[in-house]
Each structure stands twice: as C-alpha cells, then as structure tokens.
Amino acid sequence: MFMTTALLSSQHVEEIKASAPVLAEKGEAITTRFYNQMFEAHPELLNVFNHRNQKQGTQPKALMQTLYAAAVNIENLESLLPTVKKIAHKHVALQVVPEQYPIVGHYLLKAMKDELGEAATDELLEAWGEAYQIVADIFINVEQELYQETKDQPGGWNGFRPFAVDGKNKESDDITSFYFKPEDGGALPTFSPGQYITLRVLLPDDQYTHLRHYSLSDAPDKDHFRISVKRETSPKYPDGEISNFLHDQLEVGDQISISAPAGVFTTDVDAGHPMVLLGAGIGQTPLISMAKGALEANPERDIDFVYTAKNEENHALLEEMNVLNERYENFRPYVRYTETDAHIDKEFLQTVIDENDTQEFFLCGPGSFTADMKEILENDLYISEEAIQREMFKPFV
Template identity: 40%
Template sequence: MLTQSQKDLVKATVPVLREHGVALTSYFYNRMLTNNPDLKETFNLAHQRSGAQAQALAGAVLAYAENIEDPSVLAPVIELVAHKHVSLNIQAPDYNIVGENLLHSISEVLKVPMEDELIAAWAAAYGQLANVFIETEQKIYQEHEQTQGSWLGWRKFKIAKKVQESSEITSFYLIPSDGGKLPPHQAGQYISVRVTVPELGHKQPRQYSLSDSSRADHLRISVKREDAQGDKIGGWVSNTLHAMQENDEIEVTAPTGNFFLFDSHKTNVLISGGVGLTPMIAMLNHLVSLDMPKPVHFIHACRGSQVHAMKQHLNDLKTQQPNLSLWTAYEHPQSSDVLGQDYHHAGRLNLAELPAEQLPVDADYYLCGPIPFMHEQHKALVARGIKPEQIHSEAFGTGGVHFS
C-alpha cells in the first residue's frame, strides 16, 4: 500500500515528467531492450523507431502520476491495454523486468541514487499498478481457458487464402495448422500475428482487427501494405505478410479486445477511415447474419476508388439489405468515379454536412481509423448532439494513453 508521503513524492515528479517524460521513456526502452534482447519479439519495434511508443508511455506515466490519489479513473485505459497485453502473451514475470528497468531509468536520467526515497516511492507506485494489470489480465486469460476452441500464447496458423481487396489491402484467411477448433469472437475484436521479419532477423508481432464475423473454420484479417515513401520506412510486418504465400505459416494469438458491437438490436452507425473499415466490416457481416433487425449506416472515408477496400462486398449487401445505407467520401475521386454511385462526397469526410437521417440521435456509433480522424469525427458527432457515451472507438496505430 502506498503511503501518503510516497504519493506526494510521485506527484512531485509531475513537472519533470511533463518536460522530460519522452526522454525518460526513450532511455527506458533502449535500456530494457539492450539488457533483454528477447523482448524485441514482444515489443513493436516500428513504434520504437518512430518514437510513438516512447511518447505513449510518457503520457501513461504522467497520467498515472497525476492520478496517483485515485488511479481508478484510469480503469478504462487499463482494461484496453490489458487486452493488448494478453494478445501479446505478456505474463506476470515480464512486469518485473519492466519495473527494474523503469526504476533504474528514473534513477539514471534524473540522477537520483537508487537508495533515494523517490525511487522507493516509484517502486511502490509501479508495484501497485503492475498488480492491477496482472489481476486484470489474469481474468482475460481465464476467459480464454474456459472458451472452447480458444488458446493461450502463440499458435501456428496457415495462410489458407489471400484475396486482394484494393491496391493496398489484402485479406488473409487463416486456419489452425493443428486442425483444431476456433473460438467464437465478437465482431470488432482483433488478433496478434507474429512473423519473422527478414530485415530484422527475428520475429515481430502486430495486432490486426478481424475483418469478418465469427466463422467456425477460419479467421480473416485484412492488412494494408505500408510502402516506403521518402524518409518513411516500409511496414516490417505488413510487407512481410504481403510477400508470404498461401500455405505459409504465421503465429497467432486468440481473438480479444474490448471494442466490439455491443447491441445488435439498436440502430448502429459505423464510421471508418482507410483500413479502419476492417472491424466495421466484421460488425456489418455479423448484423447481416442476424438479418439486420435495425438500420445500419456505413460511413467510410478513403483517398479514392483504388484504395476503397471491399467496395463490391458493400454494394452487394446494399442490394440485399433494405436497412443498410452507405455513405462514402473520396478525398481524391477519379474522373471515372460516379458521384452518388461510387462515392457521395468529394474531399475529406465532414459529418457536419451529412443529412440528419444518416446520423440518428438514438443510435450507437463506432469509429475506427487514424488518431486525427478519430478525434475529428468524435468532435463532429458531439457537435451534432450525439452523447459521448453513445460513441465507441478503436484507435488504429499508437496514440493516446498506453502503458506498453
């Protein structure tokens, strides 16, 4: 249990964390991965490379210090990250490694002796937080153990089929190499996949939303190829996947995540940007399997028709389902694209311009896409009178407050 004096010491570091938090967390990751190179197969090295991981952790450490008197306010974030950790098969002993390197990093960066009471205070604070994560994650692991067809850790899967969905996105149909069963999953959840990246010489994991509703014989992910452009290095895992062939093997963890379709008996509005449409397709397919009892509004934004994934699938569903409406924004439509047929708005998606029937006030809203896109749509929905508790979101990529 943290003493009040320890809480005060942690709170006293808030100004330092605001100014030097990223420097501290960058040092921490470098120290930990140097001392524990095996963890390079657990952590997203692309986020290390871009600095996004250090920024995310710095925000998390700051948020924890600011709320040390009542960390329960961070419960939604802890639940979110706990699912991410389970998906990466992070176990209780891993927290000891993280804690040791974090405390030494605080000592070395802030030039405070390890024997100092500040380090003892942070050790107690970290121990409290680690216990919360371990307990939360243990419950999720137990759910997997009790779910028929589910599994713990990494399991080998074969790529049974590859289907090109757009100029950038390919769907991968995955079946267990052991021929065993699959668990049911919620529409909107994700899996982690792990492949050996030739450029790195070791494995790397990534998390991908499942792009179909629950199926008994396969899982499906739809992955955007991230090409190198200028100073931007190509995506290690996505490009490795795109280069793989049918019957090649990858490693997969069981479906998890707390972003999923909550109520199929309400009107649902699904809003996506780019490859963020993947969990929305899963939700839509699930609602179709229920014969779509309530209206569904599918709103999608992308750069243009060449990168508009699963367009034909959506159009086919539209002809079959009178309760489905589609609204698409092309930032750069081509001359061959037909307004009102291929797309409905030229330019960036602007929810303020949508007709009222597309954004009913009593609906549930689901958002997925890049972080700026998410913020923009959330703000626009609230301005249209949608209550924040009606809006559910899944951030693609690193952003916000994360602890890993």
C-alpha cells in the same frame, strides 16, 4: 475490477503528484532511456515489443503519456480503467507474462534515477516503486483472468497457435485479405466484431520475431479468421517490412503463428439499437466485421456505414459493402472519395445521422480522423461521449 492506491502512504501520493510536471518535461527522455537499457540487458524482449515503434519513438512517447496520466490521477486510478483494460488485452495478445513485470519496474526506476539526477530522491523512487507494484499487480490479475477466459472458451487457446494460410485475395491497390485456418484442424473460438488477432512473424535473416495486431475483417463464427492488410509504402514508413512481407511472401499453404482474438473496441451483435459506423482507409476492416456480425445476428438492425477513402481503387472490401447494401434494406452506406468529394464534415453527418438517443457510434481510422469525428459528434451534433467508441489505427509495418 477495483483499482486502489490505499497501500500508498499520503507522503508517497504527494511525491507522485508533485512529479507530474517533471514527467511532462522529461518523461520521454526517461522512457527512451528505459527501453534502451532494458533491451540491452534483456534482448529477448525484442521478441515482444514492436521494433518499428522503438525506432520511431512512438513506444517511449506512449509510455510517457501513461506515466504522466498515472501521476496526475494517482488518487483516482479508477479513471484509468478503460486504458488499463485496453492495454491488458494488448498484453494478452502479445503473451506478456507476470515474470516480465519486475524487469520493467527495475529499469523504469533506474531510468528515472539516471535521467532526473538529484531530483530523483530516495523518497520519490520509493513512491514510484510502490505505485508501480500496485499497478503491475492490477495488470497481472486482469491479464490472468483474460488468459483463463481465452483458454476456456470453445476452441480457445493460450500462446501462439500454428495456422495455415487458406486464401489470399487482393482487395484493392494496396490492401490484401488473408484467410487462416488452424493447422490442427480444431475449432475456432467466436470473437466480438472489432477485435484483432496477433501474428508472429520471423523475417529472413532477422534474429527476433515481430508481433503485429490486425483487425478481423469478417463476421465471427466462421471456419476461418480473415484479416485485411494495407501495404505500407508511405514516406514515413518506406520499408513497411511486415506488411510487405505478408503481401509479397506469405502464400497459400504457408504456416504462421497467431494468438487468440483480443481487444475492447467491440459491439454487441445481439443488441437491437441502431449503429453508426464511421471509418477511413484501412480503418473500415473492424467496421465491416461489426456490420456483418450484427446483420447476421439481427437482419432488422439499422446500420449507417460512413466511409472515406482516397478513391475507388483504394476502397477495400467495396464488393462486400455492396452485397450488404443489396441484401439488407436497413444497411445504408455513405461513401466519400477525397479525390472527388468533400471530406466528411458536420454538414454531411447531419444528413446521415437521425436524432435517435439509442444510436451507438463506432469510429475507426487514423488518429486525426477519429478525433475530428468525435469532436463533431459531441460538440456539433450533441452525441454523448458514452455513445461513442473509437479506435485509432496506426500502421502495423
């Protein structure tokens, strides 16, 4: 994929670069106004966007950060390619369509004009309008390719496919696994361990659907999809409406709509180099999928599995970890319970990680955990950034 701003005039490039400080200061106000105005005019888009992220302000903040990054890197959009790919997978999972991009563009520019006042000159708005169209075209093209690939693979589909809950298993105090099989009895596509599926949920007495991404927690090429969901009941997310609905009301035999697997946090199960998997809490679900998929494909592959949770009662999929440990001599689990053990730190990781230039690292968990692990690996253990992938889990409530 090639990203270019060649169609932008040098004047427009300078206008966008000059707007970066303003976006840093007022970006969140712009994006908050944008979402409010867009949803007022197009409430049907609430069927796509995460309602909780809107209420918590995380969606406007994420969009503000993306706009700021685009302004700063307007002459080097290739540097944003990893972010574009990740967002494009999310859009495909949510079934975003090309017709929605002009709506977003219109209300984004309107919010800029309303919020910036006199600073929103005609030249600035024209520059951002052209830049938005370039970026939108990139996303549309990438997503069309992904839609085609998803549909064309054996067992693949576009849109939301009806599934039935085939099994439900309580894994720990706050985590339950759900097994899904397609209601049409058709085949399932393979997926890359680390990917997620998207559930479409309509709560009782709710006008709009809720879409949630959940990592697949089993190996690929089964007759089912499995996810393992944490019940969210923290003070920050007291109602945890979707996770609690799944735990309390979704039962075996019930129907639910699911979009095809997506995501870029993945591993090549056919590769032979060693893997180090570092997870915290519910962040271990894609890592278990990676470990099982890699070992089923190559039983000789060396895997170090480092995991931390509050205690054993909060350790989901512990039995599966133990089975892998018994079955494969080259699977080495390291578990730290924060109620009784020290946290994972540099000294602990030094006892786990070999000096092996071919090791690949996968980090998954809360943002603070993955940031800490990445910093230790890069700054203290001299692991190259290219050898590290991370996925920051946020509550899908």
